[in-house]
Amino acid sequence: MSTPLDPIVSEFETQEQSDSYDRWFRERIQQSLDDSRPNIPHDEAIARVRATIVSKKRRHATG
Numbered sequence: 001m002s003t004p005l006d007p008i009v010s011e012f013e014t015q016e017q018s019d020s021y022d023r024w025f026r027e028r029i030q031q032s033l034d035d036s037r038p039n040i041p042h043d044e045a046i047a048r049v050r051a052t053i054v055s056k057k058r059r060h061a062t063g
Contacts (some may be wrong), residue, residue: 002016012018040048 002014004014005012005018007013010018012021
């Protein structure tokens with residue numbers, strides 16, 4: 001049985017859930033660091049995301 005956590009202190013119900021999320025998060029960070037694809041500058045990434053949002057909103061409005 002896992003130790004319950006105080007909801008004021010943690011978003012997880014148990015220490016087991018917290019530990020599991022921490023492992024998953026660290027694995028994702030390592031995968032990103034190990035990724036050999038070229039980095040995208042922040043401004044370019046934001047521009048791409050904004051363009052995608054605008055495109056989806058237009059498609060939804062006409063849909």
